Amino acid sequence: MSLLSLRGLRTSIGQYAVLHDVSIEVPEGGVFVLLGRNGAGKTTTLRSVMGLWSPSPASVFFRGRDLSGMHTADIARLGIAFVPENMGIFGGLSVAENMVLATRTGQFDKSRLAYVQALFPALEKFWDSRAGSLSGGQKQMLAVARAIIEPRELILVDEPTKGLAPAIVDAMADAFAEIGQNTTILLVEQNFQFARRLGRDMAVIDDGRIVHAGSMAEFAANADLQDRLLGLAV
Amino acid sequence: MIGLIGKLGGVNLLPVAVMLVGLVLIGAPSSWVTLTVAGLAMGMMVFLMASGLSLVFGLMDVLNFGHSAFVSFGAFVAASVLAGLSGWLSAPSVLLNVAALALALIAALAFGLAAGLFFERVIIKPVYKDHLRQILITMGALIVSEQIILALWGGTPITVHRPAFLEGAWIIGDVSIEIYRGFAFALGLIVFAALYVMLNRTRLGLLIRAGVENREMVEALGFRIDRLFVGVFMLGSALAALGGAMWAGYQTLITPALGGEMMIVVFIVVIIGGLGSIEGTLLGALMVGLISNYVGFLAPKLALASNMILMMAILMWRPSGLRPAVK
Amino acid sequence: MTTTSTYGSIAVKLMVLLIAAALLFAPFLFQDVRSVEVAARICIFIVLVASYDLLIGYTGIVSFAHTMFFGFGAYGAAILLKQMGPGWGPVVLGGLAGIALSLVIAVAIGLLSLRVKAIFFAMITLAAASVALVLASQLSHLTGGEDGITYSAPDLFKPATKLLVDADGKVMKIAGVRMNGKIAAYYFVFASSAVLFALMLRLVGSPLGTVLKAIRENEARAEAIGYRVVAYRTFVFCISAVVASLAGTIYAVWLKYTGPETALSFDIMIDILLMVVIGGMGTMWGPVIGATLLVIAQYYLRDLMGVAAEAVSSVPVLPELLNPDRWLFWLGILFILLVYFFPKGIAGTAMEKGVRQ
Numbered sequence: 001m002s003l004l005s006l007r008g009l010r011t012s013i014g015q016y017a018v019l020h021d022v023s024i025e026v027p028e029g030g031v032f033v034l035l036g037r038n039g040a041g042k043t044t045t046l047r048s049v050m051g052l053w054s055p056s057p058a059s060v061f062f063r064g065r066d067l068s069g070m071h072t073a074d075i076a077r078l079g080i081a082f083v084p085e086n087m088g089i090f091g092g093l094s095v096a097e098n099m100v101l102a103t104r105t106g107q108f109d110k111s112r113l114a115y116v117q118a119l120f121p122a123l124e125k126f127w128d129s130r131a132g133s134l135s136g137g138q139k140q141m142l143a144v145a146r147a148i149i150e151p152r153e154l155i156l157v158d159e160p161t162k163g164l165a166p167a168i169v170d171a172m173a174d175a176f177a178e179i180g181q182n183t184t185i186l187l188v189e190q191n192f193q194f195a196r197r198l199g200r201d202m203a204v205i206d207d208g209r210i211v212h213a214g215s216m217a218e219f220a221a222n223a224d225l226q227d228r229l230l231g232l233a234v
Numbered sequence: 235m236i237g238l239i240g241k242l243g244g245v246n247l248l249p250v251a252v253m254l255v256g257l258v259l260i261g262a263p264s265s266w267v268t269l270t271v272a273g274l275a276m277g278m279m280v281f282l283m284a285s286g287l288s289l290v291f292g293l294m295d296v297l298n299f300g301h302s303a304f305v306s307f308g309a310f311v312a313a314s315v316l317a318g319l320s321g322w323l324s325a326p327s328v329l330l331n332v333a334a335l336a337l338a339l340i341a342a343l344a345f346g347l348a349a350g351l352f353f354e355r356v357i358i359k360p361v362y363k364d365h366l367r368q369i370l371i372t373m374g375a376l377i378v379s380e381q382i383i384l385a386l387w388g389g390t391p392i393t394v395h396r397p398a399f400l401e402g403a404w405i406i407g408d409v410s411i412e413i414y415r416g417f418a419f420a421l422g423l424i425v426f427a428a429l430y431v432m433l434n435r436t437r438l439g440l441l442i443r444a445g446v447e448n449r450e451m452v453e454a455l456g457f458r459i460d461r462l463f464v465g466v467f468m469l470g471s472a473l474a475a476l477g478g479a480m481w482a483g484y485q486t487l488i489t490p491a492l493g494g495e496m497m498i499v500v501f502i503v504v505i506i507g508g509l510g511s512i513e514g515t516l517l518g519a520l521m522v523g524l525i526s527n528y529v530g531f532l533a534p535k536l537a538l539a540s541n542m543i544l545m546m547a548i549l550m551w552r553p554s555g556l557r558p559a560v561k
Numbered sequence: 562m563t564t565t566s567t568y569g570s571i572a573v574k575l576m577v578l579l580i581a582a583a584l585l586f587a588p589f590l591f592q593d594v595r596s597v598e599v600a601a602r603i604c605i606f607i608v609l610v611a612s613y614d615l616l617i618g619y620t621g622i623v624s625f626a627h628t629m630f631f632g633f634g635a636y637g638a639a640i641l642l643k644q645m646g647p648g649w650g651p652v653v654l655g656g657l658a659g660i661a662l663s664l665v666i667a668v669a670i671g672l673l674s675l676r677v678k679a680i681f682f683a684m685i686t687l688a689a690a691s692v693a694l695v696l697a698s699q700l701s702h703l704t705g706g707e708d709g710i711t712y713s714a715p716d717l718f719k720p721a722t723k724l725l726v727d728a729d730g731k732v733m734k735i736a737g738v739r740m741n742g743k744i745a746a747y748y749f750v751f752a753s754s755a756v757l758f759a760l761m762l763r764l765v766g767s768p769l770g771t772v773l774k775a776i777r778e779n780e781a782r783a784e785a786i787g788y789r790v791v792a793y794r795t796f797v798f799c800i801s802a803v804v805a806s807l808a809g810t811i812y813a814v815w816l817k818y819t820g821p822e823t824a825l826s827f828d829i830m831i832d833i834l835l836m837v838v839i840g841g842m843g844t845m846w847g848p849v850i851g852a853t854l855l856v857i858a859q860y861y862l863r864d865l866m867g868v869a870a871e872a873v874s875s876v877p878v879l880p881e882l883l884n885p886d887r888w889l890f891w892l893g894i895l896f897i898l899l900v901y902f903f904p905k906g907i908a909g910t911a912m913e914k915g916v917r918q
Binding site for chain 2 (some may be wrong): 696
């Protein structure tokens with residue numbers, strides 16, 4: 001059974017229908033990449049899973065459980081973490097406070113904290129600084145660190161490389177590869193070069209519909225397909 | 235120069251600047267001290283009334299135009315309790331005095347908590363995220379609340395009995411300080427300190443501060459902000475009622491128009507201070523309290539208008555207020 | 562909003578037509594002083610509420626300063642009529658002064674608050690309105706303070722003026738109604754209200770009305786398309802302020818008295834809110850229905866409540882709530898229920914019903 005299944009998901013924001021028919025099966029383990037152009041519906045898909053937009057009834061299943069209609073907080077409690085496109089950092093709070101908020105109890109698990117800090121050494125350095133004063137890359141690291149400070153089953157990540165310097169993108173890729181070893185990641189990307197390094201399975205969304213699904217290796221080898229679906233000039 | 239001001243506390247110094255300007259304009263130190271104490275006391279009472287409104291707005295983007303109903307109810311509930319216990323108030327025993335006052339304030343607080351719960355669940359919950367209807371509905375609730383107060387307590391002014399131990403004034407040289415004002419200031423300061431500790435030192439406060447910044451993200455981390463919000467709303471309502479109760483004792487003569495009058499001051503305070511932060515609210519409240527008293531002394535007719543002018547000036551300088559919450 | 566005509570929208574328009582006809586012939590239909598008083602008040606409030614609807618219904622922002630602008634117009638005319646004596650000069654000058662003051666303040670409030678947050682606007686207008694109210698009662702040498710100002714209207718409107726005379730030199734009667742200054746005053750109110758209402762109707766039908774609707778539906782999108790939302794909102798705020806001010810001037814001429822109770826008090830603001838919500842926001846027809854219903858209720862419902870209060874006088878609290886002075890209690894509850902269940906008001910709800918095949 002898939003960890004996350006979207007079955008004919010439709011989502012409207014106000015009076016605008018954004019998602020018309022999104023069906024994907026995200027298997028347990030590894031990184032699943034959802035590719036698509038700007039405005040194709042990638043972010044809306046993640047937000048619908050999280051319950052931040054209302055999905056159509058019986059369209060989102062996590063371990064077979066229907067998530068549609070559930071409150072965002074309850075969805076999160078099932079073990080789903082969300083790293084939004086704007087990173088969702090609390091800029092007025094310290095890095096430490098941002099991290100502690102992501103724990104259910106308000107207490108860090110010592111070894112887990114050490115693991116996360118080893119993954120993102122910059123965070124330890126700025127532990128007591130205001131999160132708002134971090135650089136873009138550091139904020140992104142904080143956002144990811146927050147998502148994994150306690151073990152989660154599924155992490156939804158929205159365009160983590162947007163606006164980051166190439167060196168930081170590399171560091172990010174390494175971190176996701178590491179995290180993906182014991183957590184499932186649903187990664188939304190426009191940056192294909194970044195995505196192909198990580199993804200095992202993938203799908204392409206366009207105009208609110210899934211237009212292609214398959215393995216990343218196959219897709220990466222098929223330049224025609226990439227050109228047709230993503231309009232990449234590579 | 236600007237760097238120095240920033241190091242000394244930046245906008246936090248504004249009330250001090252207002253005090254200094256007041257001293258220059260008023261001249262006589264003894265009048266100035268009296269007015270300053272009155273201004274600080276008023277500021278603290280207005281802070282009680284305004285803090286909840288500001289937090290509620292910051293956390294849930296809900297602006298409650300009916301907030302002043304809690305102030306009025308607090309005032310009238312406390313006045314009724316004090317009237318009922320008038321025997322205790324005039325008793326020579328300070329203990330009985332204190333007990334009567336405490337009961338009156340607790341009654342106002344309890345009423346505020348209950349009314350806040352009712353208001354949030356019945357009036358506001360159906361119109362989250364819809365500002366137009368929110369403003370209209372809460373305004374409608376305000377109209378109804380005022381009518382209930384008129385029906386229960388009548389339209390004629392009611393005298394508020396003060397406990398004996400808060401009557402009178404401390405005389406230091408040629409300066410006299412009303413004891414009640416000192417008490418109001420101290421109570422306000424304690425509430426501020428408690429709120430500050432709650433917001434900055436507890437996990438609940440951390441959730442509230444994070445929720446003010448980005449409600450969605452706190453929910454995505456697994457916390458029900460809407461449930462937290464009910465609590466904050468009730469707390470805010472209770473503080474408003476407490477502020478109203480203290481204000482009733484300060485005025486000693488109250489009418490149902492009290493809520494409406496204070497609402498304007500409260501709005502000006504939260505706009506000046508910046509919505510969503512209690513530090514900003516305290517700053518705004520102190521400045522409004524001081525300026526009201528100074529101008530009331532120097533040019534009585536301009537008292538309310540002066541607050542309006544202050545608000546306009548600050549909005550031109552900082553469109554989101556002095557210390558808005560980070561959004 | 563759909564433009565397809567429904568039986569409901571036809572019914573609404575018929576009702577408006579009926580109200581207009583009743584107002585046109587009011588002095589002949591209801592030949593007592595109180596009824597004509599009611600009819601004139603309805604005319605003024607239709608204009609006042611419609612101008613408020615321009616703001617709340619067509620831009621979705623809430624102002625609590627509408628009465629303030631109404632008051633500026635009323636006090637402008639009243640002060641000059643008092644100081645300069647009856648005549649058209651003071652009416653025109655006072656009206657213009659009211660408009661000028663309204664414009665200055667509307668621009669200041671609009672630019673200060675609309676660019677920050679729409680919710681600031683509601684709070685700031687409320688604060689401004691209460692400052693105006695306090696100033697009016699404090700500057701008593703100019704405004705008469707709490708007592709207000711009593712003055713004479715232009716000669717044409719004096720009851721002794723004979724508009725038409727019969728063969729004997731007495732005031733002519735048509736259908737039993739004396740053709741005196743009182744009739745002239747009523748038709749002055751009716752005609753100027755009708756003109757103002759027609760102008761507003763024209764405005765919402767123009768391209769500007771379309772832009773306003775676009776902004777109301779989706780502010781971010783309208784901004785993205787390139788509409789300058791703040792500029793449009795400030796502009797509409799100014800228009801609605803000017804119309805409110807003019808309505809105030811007309812009312813001042815009709816009443817021959819201006820005071821805080823008739824021109825500035827917050828009760829009038831509450832009346833306006835009730836009328837626009839009950840009638841229906843964003844339709845222009847709604848204000849006509851809302852104003853008519855509520856003014857009639859104000860004059861006649863209170864009598865009814867007095868009777869009801871008598872009837873339950875033995876029950877505790879209830880008579881107090883049925884006291885005619887407490888009628889706002891019931892209206893307030895009605896208001897809340899309407900905003901919950903029928904946010905489009907009578908006109909908006911009716912116009913959606915009965916879609917024609």
